Amino acid sequence: MIIDQEISQRIDALRTHLPTEQALLLPLLHEMQAKAGWISREAMAEAAQFLKIPLARVVEVATFYTMYNKAPIGKKHLQICTNVTCFLRGSDHLLACLEKRLGIHCGETTADGQYTLSEVECLAACGTAPVMQVNDDYHENLDESSLEGLMNRLDQELKNG
Numbered sequence: 055m056i057i058d059q060e061i062s063q064r065i066d067a068l069r070t071h072l073p074t075e076q077a078l079l080l081p082l083l084h085e086m087q088a089k090a091g092w093i094s095r096e097a098m099a100e101a102a103q104f105l106k107i108p109l110a111r112v113v114e115v116a117t118f119y120t121m122y123n124k125a126p127i128g129k130k131h132l133q134i135c136t137n138v139t140c141f142l143r144g145s146d147h148l149l150a151c152l153e154k155r156l157g158i159h160c161g162e163t164t165a166d167g168q169y170t171l172s173e174v175e176c177l178a179a180c181g182t183a184p185v186m187q188v189n190d191d192y193h194e195n196l197d198e199s200s201l202e203g204l205m206n207r208l209d210q211e212l213k214n215g
């Protein structure tokens with residue numbers, strides 16, 4: 055069970071502001087992912103039961119949004135935008151650099167569980183393309199050199215625990 059008393063209380067507090075149980079689904083999935091790291095099929099069933107809505111509705115929503123992880127992810131989730139603006143400013147090259155550095159393909163997690171590499175659609179920061187989201191943080195105006203610096207810092211953070 056992922057939904058504990060704290061999550062339940064936070065969702066209850068939102069009930070007065072939102073019109074339907076369905077409207078609580080996004081914040082509930084967000085809370086569940088923050089605790090478990092990803093949204094499994096069992097977690098989707100738990101969310102459906104908690105909100106008393108059809109499981110199919112939960113599955114639809116959880117699988118539509120890339121922000122919900124449908125598989126376990128590494129400690130650092132690298133999500134690089136490859137949509138038009140970022141692509142035109144070299145994100146495909148940055149993605150190739152990351153694949154080479156990490157020794158994995160896009161969509162995979164390193165064997166040590168430290169990094170997951172994903173390709174995502176527009177992160178709504180096109181003015182500072184190319185952009186990569188690392189967990190909850192945005193890194194903008196990236197080029198090969200700044201990406202390397204960022205990855206060195208992330209390696210160090212992981213090493214320091």
Ligand code: FES
Nearest residue numbers: 135140177179180
């Ligand atoms: S296209 Fe990459 S942030 Fe919009």
